[in-house]
Amino acid sequence: MTDTMAKVPPLVPPPVELPERVAALRAEVRAFLAEELAADRWRPRADTWLSGWDERFSKELAARGWLGMTIPPEYGGHGRGALERYVVTEELLAAGAPVAAHWIADRQIGPSLLRFGTEEQRQAFLPGIARGEVYFGIGMSEPDSGSDLASVRSRAEPVDGGWELTGTKVWTSGAHRAHAFFALVRTSPKDETNRHAGLSQLIVELDSPGVTIRPIPLLTGAHHFNEVVFDKVFIPESRVLGEIGQGWHQVTSELAFERSGPERYLSTFPLLTALLREAHQVDEERLGGLVSRYWTLRRMSLAIAGALEAGQAPELAAAVVKDLGTRFENEVIDAARTLLPTAPDPGGTGYARLLAEAVLHAPGFTLRGGTNEVLRGITARGLGLR
Amino acid sequence: MSEVREMAEQVFADAWDVEATGLDADLWKTLEQTGLARLTLPEEAGGSGGTFADWVAVATAAGQYAARVPLVETELAAWLLHAAGLEVPTGPLSVAVDEGSDTLHRVPWGRAVGGVVVPAGDRVSLVDPASAQVTEGTNVAEEPRDTLVGARVVAEGTAPSTVAVEFPLRAALGRSLLLAGAARAALAMSVRYATERVQFGRPIAKLQAIQQSLALAGAEVAAAEAASAAAAGEAQRVGFPEAALAVAAAKARCGEAAGEVARISHQVHGAIGFTREHSLRLATTRLWAWRDEDGSESRWNRLVGARAVEAGPGGLWALLTGTP
Numbered sequence: 001m002t003d004t005m006a007k008v009p010p011l012v013p014p015p016v017e018l019p020e021r022v023a024a025l026r027a028e029v030r031a032f033l034a035e036e037l038a039a040d041r042w043r044p045r046a047d048t049w050l051s052g053w054d055e056r057f058s059k060e061l062a063a064r065g066w067l068g069m070t071i072p073p074e075y076g077g078h079g080r081g082a083l084e085r086y087v088v089t090e091e092l093l094a095a096g097a098p099v100a101a102h103w104i105a106d107r108q109i110g111p112s113l114l115r116f117g118t119e120e121q122r123q124a125f126l127p128g129i130a131r132g133e134v135y136f137g138i139g140m141s142e143p144d145s146g147s148d149l150a151s152v153r154s155r156a157e158p159v160d161g162g163w164e165l166t167g168t169k170v171w172t173s174g175a176h177r178a179h180a181f182f183a184l185v186r187t188s189p190k191d192e193t194n195r196h197a198g199l200s201q202l203i204v205e206l207d208s209p210g211v212t213i214r215p216i217p218l219l220t221g222a223h224h225f226n227e228v229v230f231d232k233v234f235i236p237e238s239r240v241l242g243e244i245g246q247g248w249h250q251v252t253s254e255l256a257f258e259r260s261g262p263e264r265y266l267s268t269f270p271l272l273t274a275l276l277r278e279a280h281q282v283d284e285e286r287l288g289g290l291v292s293r294y295w296t297l298r299r300m301s302l303a304i305a306g307a308l309e310a311g312q313a314p315e316l317a318a319a320v321v322k323d324l325g326t327r328f329e330n331e332v333i334d335a336a337r338t339l340l341p342t343a344p345d346p347g348g349t350g351y352a353r354l355l356a357e358a359v360l361h362a363p364g365f366t367l368r369g370g371t372n373e374v375l376r377g378i379t380a381r382g383l384g385l386r
Numbered sequence: 387m388s389e390v391r392e393m394a395e396q397v398f399a400d401a402w403d404v405e406a407t408g409l410d411a412d413l414w415k416t417l418e419q420t421g422l423a424r425l426t427l428p429e430e431a432g433g434s435g436g437t438f439a440d441w442v443a444v445a446t447a448a449g450q451y452a453a454r455v456p457l458v459e460t461e462l463a464a465w466l467l468h469a470a471g472l473e474v475p476t477g478p479l480s481v482a483v484d485e486g487s488d489t490l491h492r493v494p495w496g497r498a499v500g501g502v503v504v505p506a507g508d509r510v511s512l513v514d515p516a517s518a519q520v521t522e523g524t525n526v527a528e529e530p531r532d533t534l535v536g537a538r539v540v541a542e543g544t545a546p547s548t549v550a551v552e553f554p555l556r557a558a559l560g561r562s563l564l565l566a567g568a569a570r571a572a573l574a575m576s577v578r579y580a581t582e583r584v585q586f587g588r589p590i591a592k593l594q595a596i597q598q599s600l601a602l603a604g605a606e607v608a609a610a611e612a613a614s615a616a617a618a619g620e621a622q623r624v625g626f627p628e629a630a631l632a633v634a635a636a637k638a639r640c641g642e643a644a645g646e647v648a649r650i651s652h653q654v655h656g657a658i659g660f661t662r663e664h665s666l667r668l669a670t671t672r673l674w675a676w677r678d679e680d681g682s683e684s685r686w687n688r689l690v691g692a693r694a695v696e697a698g699p700g701g702l703w704a705l706l707t708g709t710p
Contacts, residue, residue: 006581
């Protein structure tokens with residue numbers, strides 16, 4: 001009779017208990033953050049992994065060994081595990097610390113270079129990433145390619161000694177300050193029977209001749225997004241990442257790192273802390289509802305870090321947790337709006353300003369790194385529906 | 387897959403029956419023989435000495451296959467009796483909340499068990515339902531929830547004072563695991579149905595609207611499974627009163643997931659799922675019943691919220707990470 005049930009695979013890896021050794025690491029990070037806050041070096045904000053660009057802060061982290069943690073020592077890293085990196089990143093995000101400068105390099109560029117980069121490329125970029133001095137953007141989306149990444153039209157033609165790149169990338173956070181990005185480009189014409197073929201990743205140094213970077217202001221008016229135009233940009237053969245034609249496979253692997261971290265549920269956590277600071281009295285049941293969800297999301301997110309540590313690529317679990325987590329980031333804003341009478345005020349101070357920034361950043365939560373609709377498509381495939 | 391999980395899956399799946407009602411005596415006999423009953427009770431007390439990781443596997447499977455036995459109740463009763471230094475009888479048992487009178491309300495499987503254990507402070511009593519006046523009732527899943535009046539006390543003992551705090555937590559953890567199992571069952575039936583049901587010339591699973599809905603249900607199932615399993619892990623690691631936040635958060639989250647998974651499952655099944663003949667009800671009516679038993683979202687979220695207020699802005703993150 002049980003043939004009425006489909007075989008549904010495990011949706012999240014088994015629960016993870018953090019090893020005792022990370023307790024000391026966590027305490028060190030907390031002490032450092034407390035010191036920074038006491039010195040008023042920055043104020044906690046929401047969504048700082050997009051908006052909190054602070055190169056001094058990134059270098060301070062690097063000096064303590066908290067960037068490039070999973071990069072092996074021979075490339076300037078620290079050879080630590082995914083769970084140790086997890087503890088550091090969750091502490092930084094929960095505190096609303098300014099982590100944007102190094103975020104992308106540390107999260108996905110390091111792992112991709114380790115997996116697909118040449119020895120020379122690793123030596124060229126990884127030590128700088130671990131020192132908090134080399135910053136990266138993401139070169140995936142284009143004006144006509146968002147969720148449908150395989151439709152990118154930027155193209156590279158083979159020329160003497162390398163490739164000539166033409167096209168446009170958009171929504172490139174931090175491109176005006178970053179040193180480089182991996183551009184996903186077409187290196188052979190589109191084949192409608194195999195849309196994922198003919199794509200490649202090129203390492204583009206953003207000060208190369210022919211690269212033009214223009215700001216695209218966000219809803220807040222702030223400059224984080226950019227348009228990056230390539231006009232016959234020469235990319236030497238030595239800056240091809242991985243293999244020509246393997247871009248789709250490589251970018252999918254990169255997305256596994258991009259999608260799976262605690263920043264996918266913690267972007268608005270500083271708002272909840274601020275709410276507790278601001279409120280004289282708070283609806284405990286409603287607050288408890290938020291905390292129960294945070295607790296659950298954290299356990300799910302940790303389970304993914306455990307799978308990464310074990311060398312797995314938990315694509316389905318990452319999609320599930322990112323969908324739940326990013327929707328929840330919005331729910332926290334709604335609670336923060338309605339539990340206190342303070343109206344959001346972008347020109348204000350304290351809670352009103354924090355709230356305004358969160359409200360105006362919220363649309364991005366469920367778009368970046370793959371829209372929630374795309375993620376649910378991945379879940380649906382995992383369930384056996386497509 | 388662990389051996390215990392594999393065995394539990396098989397035992398409960400074999401007992402799955404859409405038509406049957408009442409206590410599944412054959413299943414209970416198997417649970418006794420395989421040691422899946424009284425799983426976490428120490429061996430010297432007549433249990434199997436299993437871990438909470440084993441308990442996750444067994445209780446979740448019981449929930450998934452809508453087992454018609456008081457598995458969780460027996461586990462709780464056995465723990466209470468043992469904590470009070472009393473002998474644990476074999477056979478199905480149940481538990482009830484002391485209300486300071488001779489009436490015990492909504493006793494799970496009260497009509498069908500050999501004993502009901504009633505904790506009151508640090509006192510633990512075993513009463514005999516056969517000696518009581520029984521008024522039969524049910525929850526919305528048609529599981530017996532009976533009223534017992536004047537049940538005779540057959541054994542009594544004193545347990546450590548912490549049982550009063552631990553009892554509702556253990557009950558909520560067990561219920562959370564059952565909920566996670568039932569949520570998985572509803573999802574698995576909905577996925578199956580969507581791949582077979584043809585409308586507009588193709589299986590409805592091919593419609594993006596259905597895929598998106600079931601992906602949302604999948605995320606809720608994932609949350610329920612992760613929360614309940616993590617709470618059990620926490621209980622194993624730090625013990626029960628200390629795992630209060632974990633258990634409270636898990637029961638609240640499983641309760642939320644229950645409503646959403648049941649809603650989506652019925653929406654996907656259409657009219658057939660709304661009928662008695664269809665097996666979906668075995669999962670969804672349990673989701674609706676169990677989310678309110680042993681404390682609804684409201685009760686447990688209030689506990690979590692009170693802890694958060696107590697922790698304050700400086701301690702909230704430490705509360706969540708369990709590391710002061």
